[in-house]
Amino acid sequence: MFETESKSVVFDHTLSTANDSLYSALGILGQMQKLSERYVLMGELRGDLMSATEDAVEAIQEVANFNVSPSNTYCDVTDYYSVINNCNYAITYMDTSLVNFDTKEMLPEFAAIKTMRAWTYWQLALLRGDVQWMTEPITDLGQSNAEYPVKTIDELAEMLIEDLVPYIGIRELDYGFIGDYSSQKYFIPLDLLLGDLYLYLNRYDEAAQAYYRYIYNHNVTVTWNYVTRFTSEGNFSSSTFISSYSGEMLCGLPSHEDPTGYHPELIRLAFNFKPSVVPAASFVDSMALKPSFYRLNDGQQGLEAVCVGDQRGQGLTNGGGSTPVSYGVYAEGYDTKTLIAKYMNCAKSHSGSDPQNEYVNGLTYTNIVPLYRNSMVYLRLAEALNRSGRPSLALAVMRYGLRRDVVSGTNMKVNEWELNASYTNFTEDRFNDNRGTMGRGRGFAVDANAEEVNRWIGIPDFTRETVTVQDKDDDGNPLFEEVQATDDDGNLLWEDEAQTIPVMEQKPVMITVGVHTEESMNDSILFVEDLLVDEMAAETAFEGNRFFDLLRVARHRNEFPAYMAERVSRRFGKEGQASKKAELLNPDKWFLK
Known part of the structure; x- marks a missing residue:
């Protein structure tokens, strides 16, 4: 599994100064560089957005066609376990008890390295479907040949959550600029990884809380600064959208x-x-x-x-x-x-x-x-909100952006009863610049309350039952109308014998409305989820997310691997779609062994 003579393995069991922890974190980060290309390719070639050409090497074609041979270079997981081993070394020997003015000065590096290890383990699990679990560093040949317990991807997700939760809120690392970017951007955000793990396990409220915590603490918004512009109806002018790939990183x-x-x-x-x-x-x-x-x-x-x-x-x-x-x-x-x-x-x-x-x-x-x-985090938040029973709030991420005038006031765009958790509060000024992700490529009028727009991207009325309730005005006040009073037999009442002056009374204005049952709510959730899957494709195409996106949604629907097989088989054309779909109904086809 490991090249035990590799210089990347550290054998001096001393990590007792701030510099030691700094160099450990940066050294591990250097090793993680080798995982970046595979992150993209393995995330996209097993999805529905990218295809391999005849000019691609055999290893890439095999992955894209789901016919991977044992000798395929992408089956080699040495680089992943090398990162994990070095993380284990740092975690084992880093002295987190060192205190400087009541501050455990090595704890931030410790938390960052734990998060690096968790992310690497998670990428390995998404690649293979399971991992060999080890937490102690391997420093000799005997250890490298030992048997280690194998954990399924579901078991791993639970274990990683348990391992990371104690470090929520620990100060993030910042070594200033290193190269072209702030070093803060080089380390995996713990809350975002936690959100992904919760979302995979269908723990939607916890996922939403983790994503919201990061969004709130880092003032993350989705703006229309990265957008396609038009000079006139249907005539493309220019696009800054592509800059979001690095600009929103x-x-x-x-x-x-x-x-x-x-x-x-x-x-x-x-x-x-x-x-x-x-x-x-x-x-x-x-x-x-x-x-x-x-x-x-x-x-x-x-x-x-x-x-x-x-x-x-x-x-x-x-x-x-x-x-x-x-x-x-x-x-x-x-x-x-x-x-x-x-x-x-x-x-x-x-x-x-x-x-x-x-x-x-x-x-x-x-x-x-x-x-x-930015947009990826908001779309995953929307995925969690939708599955937690808040489809109008999830849709607002795509159409309007979550900000004060969308989630409050007389013209709010969401169902008021969906705003019942701390992670649904978007009324603060920090969210004022939020706009709908769809507006970046499908026109600024995605937020318009027009029949032509709602027909495509508005939640249909799926209700199957109705109830009669009192109508209200825009401020939520009950409405009444003045009508002539009647007796118990339904006869009109008059104030005079000549029946010229009617007895008037205030009567509630009643309307018939649809009632959301569990069945109709599920219809709304599935409708919004379909929009989300397409929106994730448009916003984050080719970035390495697609396999994980489809896997999560398949699990939400309890349709793995059928849901993925249906979508991915489309890229094989009319002639190959049916046979490829049948082939991909085998769960083992989705992971490299």
Whole structure:
């Protein structure tokens, strides 16, 4: 399992100073760099958004086709266990009792390393479906040959939660800028990893609480600064959306500063004369057919026109033209290809050239791989909110953004009874800039209360039962109407014998409304969840999340692997979809062994 002579294994059992803990954390971070490319490829090639080409090496084609041989290089888990082993060493020998002015000065590094280990274990479990569990460092050949207990992915999730919860609220690491980014962005946020683990286990309220805690403490918002712009109805102008890949990065795995050091080959694999990975044709087609809702800018209200296409894929015009955004059509002579452009947003250039990729100018390589972004965190929060019985609040993440005028006031956009937990409070000023994620690619008018919009992205009335209740005004006050009084037999009452002056009384204004039963609520949840799955694809395509996204939703629905098989088989075309779907009903096909 391990190369025991590797220089990455530390044998001096002394981690008793702040510098020791600092160098341990940074050293482990350096090892995690090697996991970044696999994070993206293993997360996307087993999803429904990315396909492998004939020019890809056999190992990539095998993963994408779910026919992985034992000799496949991606089955080698040495790099994962190397990180885990070094984490175990630091955790075992770090002296967290050292105090400096009543502060346990090594505890932040200790918590960060525990989180690194948990994240690495989790990625390994998502790759294989199980892990060998070890918490003690391996420093000799005998230990490396020992038998270690195997934990299923479900067992691991429970164990990691138990291991991380005691460190909620511990100060995050900050060593200033290292290279091009603040070092704060290099360490896995504990709350976000906890949220993922809770969400996987269908512990929705705890997941929502973890995501909200991070959002609140870090003032995270989703704005329309990263958006597709139009000059007029249906005519693409420009897009800053692609910049969200790095601009909204909350955490990422950096590459070596030196161009001769380690770098993920994502640009070489995707943005090349002969790409190895490309957008799945089924995904490109579905994005082009999504309805969009045009309004010139976000300072206006209402809907001006319904158009076609989610512009977070590529910018489309009425004349049939297109401009690359996350992906796009590139022409070289008479040859055209649809290439993934997103990775170029996290690129670094250097003098020289890449003989394996003459498509780009000079020597261009990936300098960081984002793991968490603002919009991704909000969409996972929405996933947890939806499954906790708050579908209108989850929908608001996509259509409106969670802010004061959306969740309160006379024109609130959500069901008031859904706002009954601490993690549903978005009334503070820190959330004022929140906007709906859909508005970034499907038009600013996604927030319009128009029939044409609600038909596509509004929750239908799934209620099957009705009840008569008293109507209320916009301020919530009961409504009454003045009517002529009657006696017990229903005869009209008069104040005079001539029956010219009626006896009047105040009578409640009654209306018939739908009642949400468990069945109708589940219909609403499934409707919003379908929107969320598509929205996650549009917002975070090719970033390494898709396998995990589909796996979670399949578990929410108790439909693993059928749900995943249905969606992923679509990228094999009409001719191959049925046979691939049948093949993917085997749970073992989804994990590399």
